[in-house]
Amino acid sequence: MQVGDLIKFKKTGVLALILKVCQNEDYKAVYLQVLGGALVGTACADGLTWSTSTVLRRQAEVVSAHR
Secondary structure (H helix, E strand, O other), X not given: OOOOOEEEEOOOOOEEEEEEEEEOOOOEEEEEEEOOOOOOXXXXXXXXXXXXXXXXXXXXXXXXXXX
């Protein structure tokens, strides 16, 4: 998964765009723009959130890779 990839969460079908990937000493952080209003009513209502790459690989799949 890399910047520009469109991903889909397996359980919900929600789409997200990978905006930025940062390597920390312990993990890789992936910053996302979640699409379709899935986060409305949450602390991330603007759709911006993040995940670790390990968790993201388990929970989502790339549906359109940025080349």
